Every structure is written in structure tokens, then in C-alpha cells.
Amino acid sequence: MARHFLEVHIAPNVAFAAVHYGGFDAVWRLAMRSSVYLDDVREIELLRLGQTNRWLSKTEAAALIRTAEEATRAPHLVDFIRLWLNTGTRRGEMLGLEWRRVDLARGLIYFEGRHQKNGKAGSVPLNREARAALIRRASFRAQYCPGSPWVVCDKEGSRIASVKKGFALAVRKAGIEDVHDLRRTCGSWLVQAGRPIHEVSALLRHSDIRVTDKVYTHLAPDNLRVAVQVLEETRAHSGHMDRFQDAQNE
Structure with a gap:
């Protein structure tokens, strides 16, 4: 238990x-x-418990996307996964996303206060992968349901209420275990790429940076390595200055 x-x-x-x-x-x-x-x-x-550090490797993510591309009965799934990985948004935020809050020209998704846990309005920037996924969703909409307000919808234009079953099936077919969410993967990739915790916290829209720190800091050991190297540089600089001072005194 x-x-x-x-x-x-x-x-x-x-x-x-x-x-x-x-x-x-x-x-x-x-x-x-x-x-x-x-x-x-x-x-x-x-x-x-026991899964707090689970995130996908780039290889696993690629396998998941390939599997989702084969899900012909859920054509929205692969774009949903790409958006999830590249924006770090919450599952419910993506399912409730309306086109009026998507600005492809500026590369932003907007969230009103009622859409966010912290109650504050905000936005999430789009990289090329996320923008491409939204463009594919826009093409789907233009072909099947041009009047639908929803980004993640079916051919009738109705909002997709859940991706839980489709996502779980894709995860299983990709041979991946113990992954129920891709928000953690987005944050983990950012930290491993050397982005500062405060930037990751802002992108994930955590209400307190300590949430981000607790979950992701352990993934940035290289940052600590750089920090201790500064001590060596400082010591070397200090030694050089001492030798320079001795030479001046001779």
C-alpha cells in the first residue's frame, strides 16, 4: 500500500x-x-511516490510522437503531445485552449486569470515545434470545422474532453513506463539545457519558485560544476596578483 x-x-x-x-x-x-x-x-x-523524477528522454519522446502519428482515430493526439512537450502547459489548459487566445504572428498563447491556478493572466511563448503543431491544428479546423473555437477538437468541432486514454495507449505502444504527464519533461529538458530555475518557473507558471526548485534543481549538476570552477579561477587570479605584487616589490 x-x-x-x-x-x-x-x-x-x-x-x-x-x-x-x-x-x-x-x-x-x-x-x-x-x-x-x-x-x-x-x-x-x-x-x-517513486515517480517524482520521471521524465522522457529525447529518444523516448521521439518514439511517443511516432506512435501518436499512427493513432488515426485520434488525429489531435500527436499535435497535443508536441504542444505539451514544447510549452509545458497543463493538460487541462491545452484541452480548453481557444483560437482567440492563440497569436501565431507574435508566437504566443495567452491565458486569462480564470485559466490559471495562480489566478493571474499570462502567456507562453511558442517555439517552432509548438507553432508548427498549432498550424496543423488550424489546417484541420479549416478543413473540417472552420467555425469551431477550440484548438483541440474533433471533426465536428466539438472540444476534446480528455486525451487520457489515447495518451496512455500511445505511451504503452511506445514501450514507455510510468509517464502520465509531459509537463515534467518540458521542465526537465529546460533545466538540463542550462536554463536558470527562475526562467523555468516563469514558463511553467508556478506560483512559488520553491515548487520549481524542489522538482528540477537536481537535474542541473553542470551548473554547480561551473560554480565551483569559479573558485579555481578566483584562486588562480589571486595567485597571479600575488606574484605580480612580489615582482613589483623586488
């Missing part, structure tokens, strides 16, 4: 919880016993 525990962190004007869980019902009961009212919690990070 999975163990459960609830961590509640308080920051100025923000309360968020990192919930380690085996099932949401268990989390809810635990929260009630702990007198934590989830309606008052601004940010909830759900982390499954």
Missing part, C-alpha cells in the same frame, strides 16, 4: 501544497484530517 503525506508550504500571499499520493481520494481524506482546506490552496502539486 502506498504511503501518503501532505506538505503545506506558506509563502507571502501564497499557500501551496505538494501532495505525495497513491490516490486522490486518499489525499482528500488526509487533507481533511490535517485541517487543510484545499479550496484555500492556490497551487497543488501532485507527485506520485
Whole structure:
């Protein structure tokens, strides 16, 4: 049986919880016993014990995309996966995305306060891969349902309510285990590429940078290596200056 525990962190004007869980019902009961009212919690990070560090390698991601391309009964899935990997948006945010909040000219997706956990309006930039996925969605819309307001929709223009089953099937066919979300992969790739934690936090729109720090900092050991190399450079510079000073005194 999975163990459960609830961590509640308080920051100025923000309360968020990192919930380690085996099932949401268990989390809810635990929260009630702990007198934590989830309606008052601004940010909830759900982390499954034993899977907190699971993210896809580039090879696994490529295999997942190839598998999704073969899902002819779910033509939206491959574009959804590409957007997920390249924007770090939440699953529900993508499913609820409307075309009026997509600006291909400026390369941005806009979120109103009601769309975000932190209640603040914001935007997410689009790289070439994400923009290409949106253009494919736009072509699908033009062909089948030009009046639909939804980015992720079916041929009738109705919003796709869930990608859970299709995603799980693609993951299984790609031979990947223990992956239920690609937001973690996006953040992990950014940190491993050397992007600062505060940039990753801003892109993922975490309400508190400590959430980002807790989840991703361990993936940036090279940054620490660079930091300690500065000590060697400082020591070498100091030694050079000492020798220069000695020479001046001779």
C-alpha cells in the first residue's frame, strides 16, 4: 500500500501544497484530517511516490510522437503531445485552449486569470515545434470545422474532453513506463539545457519558485560544476596578483 503525506508550504500571499499520493481520494481524506482546506490552496502539486523524477528522454519522446502519428482515430493526439512537450502547459489548459487566445504572428498563447491556478493572466511563448503543431491544428479546423473555437477538437468541432486514454495507449505502444504527464519533461529538458530555475518557473507558471526548485534543481549538476570552477579561477587570479605584487616589490 502506498504511503501518503501532505506538505503545506506558506509563502507571502501564497499557500501551496505538494501532495505525495497513491490516490486522490486518499489525499482528500488526509487533507481533511490535517485541517487543510484545499479550496484555500492556490497551487497543488501532485507527485506520485517513486515517480517524482520521471521524465522522457529525447529518444523516448521521439518514439511517443511516432506512435501518436499512427493513432488515426485520434488525429489531435500527436499535435497535443508536441504542444505539451514544447510549452509545458497543463493538460487541462491545452484541452480548453481557444483560437482567440492563440497569436501565431507574435508566437504566443495567452491565458486569462480564470485559466490559471495562480489566478493571474499570462502567456507562453511558442517555439517552432509548438507553432508548427498549432498550424496543423488550424489546417484541420479549416478543413473540417472552420467555425469551431477550440484548438483541440474533433471533426465536428466539438472540444476534446480528455486525451487520457489515447495518451496512455500511445505511451504503452511506445514501450514507455510510468509517464502520465509531459509537463515534467518540458521542465526537465529546460533545466538540463542550462536554463536558470527562475526562467523555468516563469514558463511553467508556478506560483512559488520553491515548487520549481524542489522538482528540477537536481537535474542541473553542470551548473554547480561551473560554480565551483569559479573558485579555481578566483584562486588562480589571486595567485597571479600575488606574484605580480612580489615582482613589483623586488
